[in-house]
Amino acid sequence: MSGNTVTHRAGAAVERPGTTCDASVAPKRAAGELGLRRSELDLAVHLGRVRTIPDRVAGGWRVPRDEIDRIRAANGFAEGLRSGVRTVGTTEGAALMHVTRARFTRLARLGLLVPVKFYVNRYRAVVWLYLAEELRRFAADERNATLLTGRTTEVLRAQLGEGLDLRPRNWRGRHLGFLLRQAADDPWDRAAAVASLLDAAEVSEVVTDPYDRSRLRRFRPVTAAHGSPESPAAQLAEEIVTAADQDEIDWLRSDLAAAVEAARRQCPAPRPALHAVPIESGSEPVPGETAEPLRPGTVAGARQGTELQGPRPAERPGRPGGLFGRLWRRDS
Structure with missing residues (x-):
């Protein structure tokens, strides 16, 4: 699983003493210090032989400094580590x-x-x-x-x-184990890992709530690219990544349902709340990003028994509003 590291001139200011960045290194540097190619380090992480931590700044992951020291202190670490990922x-x-x-x-x-x-x-x-x-x-x-x-x-x-x-299925099983190890602390990460091996139609049948599906898409693990999108190579790779046998699909669907239910209990997916809409708009409450307290002068407030304030002066019967209203008042 390869990745691109983006560097910035201000990067030195980000890695301040005492921060997580100071106690860990980026994958490219970690590979160099461990005597591995980047692809070999990715595989070592995949196999659980190199511990990582999330990169809260740039995304992805980093290798703790003490993990590098631990590996380097092992007898014959260089040859042993390389042979283990060959x-x-x-x-x-x-x-x-x-x-x-x-x-x-x-x-x-x-x-x-x-x-x-x-x-x-x-x-x-x-x-x-x-x-x-x-x-x-x-x-x-x-x-x-x-x-x-x-x-x-x-x-x-x-x-x-x-x-x-059984090569594709066995690879999927092994890959899912890696994804679940990486997502051990986050219930939505775990659910998204399972969902990533199912066809979108299967996921929709199991997870009927659109906000839960949106959450799964957000946490879906990034897969290695095989050719340009929609190319024959990419389509072939997608077939390998997606469960094909009915018993495997049933097993993953069951695991997905359980994982989403656990994620809902621990951290429900965010969803819109109803905004309070002014009564003069003549419309019903509409979904919004955050809820607002009910205030007088709103439809929702009226439904809760709140008295509505009277019309504003510009809206009183017999007096035009807007520019004509101001001219009328000035001349009167």
């Missing part, structure tokens, strides 16, 4: 596990190997990436020996023949 594709992963590309792909489609990232290449093909250390552990586990060398069972072959491919 990703490989199908060809390199198959070589790492000493199996053919075809067998590696079958294991991934069956959901036995879980991708951690993906991208759409220039040929509009999805390229799945896996953690190298997870593949090594899978290959070293004796319980998986028959999967690596034996014949695929008829049941599994039948599922593959029917088009089974």
Whole structure:
């Protein structure tokens, strides 16, 4: 998950001693101090191996200074951290596990190997990436020996023949775990994380209140861009991000309903209140951003039993108002 850091000449004035900025660093600087590329730091954060805090000034996140010190103090931190976030594709992963590309792909489609990232290449093909250390552990586990060398069972072959491919679903599950870890302290963030994996129509069916849906849209997590908007690559990526299997959709809908209900109890979504409207306008109360106290001379005040003040002098019967009224009074 990449991002752009915007710098300003006045930035030095923002990072004053004793502020959060002084006790933390921006992602680009944190990556340099930890010996990682920015994409590797993003993945380390995704996996929960680097703790972050929200950036209240510029948005996004920052890495606390004490977190960098903790990581750097670990034995062999540089190589250990880099190896922990190393990703490989199908060809390199198959070589790492000493199996053919075809067998590696079958294991991934069956959901036995879980991708951690993906991208759409220039040929509009999805390229799945896996953690190298997870593949090594899978290959070293004796319980998986028959999967690596034996014949695929008829049941599994039948599922593959029917088009089974659990890579997108497994990626979504892993990605949702990351989003929920990042949103641990905010109920609307958690609800929006679940909603981000559902089609808009599914979200509308579950969350019928328009103000709650607006809140979800506001907190919707930003996803990595895959090509320009509406491009074939972007549309393909959107299909991967959106739940497809009915049982997965049902599970997410149930989680979304529970998450929104919890968010409502803890922090209800803001909604307009009724303004008090002057009676001379002849209109009904209209929605506004904030509520105002009921005052005499308003429709709402009258409905609460408040006496309305009499007409202003310019509006008394027999006397014209406005410019003609002033001329009339001056000449009279």
